Amino acid sequence: MPKSMQVKIIKAINNITENLIQKAESKQNLNNQETNENFIYPPYSLRALKDFVNHSTILPQCIRSYKNNIAGFGLEVKYKDDYNEETPEMIREFEKAEEIRDLLNIDMDTKEVFEKLIESRETYGIGYLEIIRSLDGQVIQIDFIEDTETIFKTPALDPAQDYTYFYKGKEIKHKKKFRKYKQVKAGKTIYFKEFGDPRIMDKRTGEYLKEGQTLELQYQANEIMEFKVGTGEYGTVRWIGQLLNIDGSRRAENLNNNYFLNGRHTPLMIVIKGGTLSDESWEKLQNYMNDIKGENGQHAFIVLEAEDNENKTDLEGTKPVEVELKDLAGILQKDELFQDYLENSRKKIQSSFLLPDLYTGYTSDFNRATAQTAMEITEKQVFMPERKSLAWQINHRLLNGYNFKYVTFYFKGPDLSNVDDIVKALNIAERAGGLLLMLLKNLLCRC
Known part of the structure; x- marks a missing residue:
């Protein structure tokens, strides 16, 4: 009589479940106090984006590179043009601008506020600053709003309001529709108005005061100034197209890690x-x-x-x-699995930031020439445009009310001077007899 044989497959059951980015709830208000305005909400959970960053092996490096290289070198003041000599009025304005910059936040360096803002923008697609004005209406303080995912806003609301804009010393009147903002946190709701809105708002209800009404200063709403990536209402992170690669890389890392526990x-x-x-x-x-x-x-x-x-x-x-x-x-498993997949995914995610390996610490295979070239290209294509865009927001929006005539704010960048090129230029200028002592001193100090 022939013998029968049975085969059974035994495998471990993994209960780890991970979801891709989830759609946000249609209503997230935790307070019964609500205006008649219709607030709009992100199309997906912003907390899920934060989770992706926390569990990624490349996103934190890319975001940190943006933060360090855009705002990390400092916010400085300079004259708009090259003037032959400084007048007392110019000196006073320069000193006033420096004082304003230094006092915009007394808890940290002003550049650190913008570093946090950039980190939030690259994580969620949007970041917010709370703006505080003096009694005469001038911006005197900025605070970064930590809990970005707790901020919600309305569309631009009718009617359009008059506001003042300064351009080259001239006062220009414009009309603009402004939004309302609210922060929902720990069951409480606080309302804000959009930066530049001249009306007075009650921060407890989100209602604007009508003509003739008064409100104590402690109940008046502050302003919010938003900075976002892309054109969506809540911005769009640069790496939104790499969600599958980010999630797949995390799953591959979990599989490799699980081998040591259950292998x-x-x-x-x-x-x-x-x-x-x-x-x-x-x-x-x-x-x-x-x-x-x-x-x-x-x-x-x-x-x-x-x-x-x-x-x-x-x-x-x-x-x-x-x-x-x-x-x-x-x-038995030999080394980690999916090494090629992980490496390709990393490159794709990193490319969404337009960053070379040199800026994320993933390579040591470079020399001075290749490093210099990579830094120059990245500066021109990525960081310099970002610095100029952020500086424009400071000069033409945040501090426009000061109507500075001679000075402007800018973010410093790294010195990418090549010593070999400077030496060659000095040799040529010296042979031509066109080398000034002051120019030589400045160049030697840079070397």
Whole structure:
């Protein structure tokens, strides 16, 4: 009578479930106080974007590179043009601008406020500053709003309001529709008005005061100035197209990490042929496969005991029990899995920021020439435009009310001067007799 054989597959069950970015709830108000205006909400959960950054092996480096290289070198003041000499009026304005910059936030360097703003913008697609004015209406303080995901806003609301804009010393009147903002946190709601809105708002209700009404200063709403990437109502992160790669990389890393916790360490199997597997052996095998984890399971082996439960006659030939050793070391995981996939995903995610490996710490294979070229290209294509855009927001929006005539604010960048090129230029200028002592001094100080 032929013997039958059954095959069963035993595998561990992984209960880890991860979801891609989820749609935000249609209503997130936690306070019964609500205006008649319709607030709009992000199309997806901003907290999910933060989770992606926290679990990514490349996004934090890219965001930190943006933060350090855009605002990290400092916010400075300079004259708009090259003047032949400084007048007392110019000196006073320069000193006033420096004082305003230094006092915009007394808890930290002003550049650190903008560093946090950039980090939020690159994480969520949008970042917010709370603006505080003096009694005469001038901006005197800025504070970064930490909980970006708790801020919600309305569309631009009718009617359009008059506001004043200064351009080259001239006062220009414009009309603009402004938004309302609210922060919902810990069951409480606080309302803000959009930066530049000349009306007075009650921060408790979000209602504007009507003509003739008054409100205590402590209940008047401050302003919010938003900075976002893209054209969406809540911005769009640069890496939105890489969500699958980010999620896939995280899953691959989880799989590799799970191997050390639940990986199989069975280098040898002893198979006894000539019968069926006994119930006792089957139970031991199941227990072994369920219990073998981590270091305790290393260098263990399996013994399978078989028994002959077939009815045989004396006339039938008998076969001796066979013992066979199976080497299972070949099926063990060798190094981490999906290395090519992880590397390709990293490059794709990094490319959404237009950053070379030099800025994310992923390479040591460069020399001075290649490093210089990579830095110059990245400066021109990425960081310089970002600095100019952010400086424009400060000069033409945030501090426009001061109507500065001679000075402007700008973010410093790194000095990418090549010493070899400077030496060559000095040699040429010296032979031509056109080298000034002051120019030589400045160049040597830079070297």
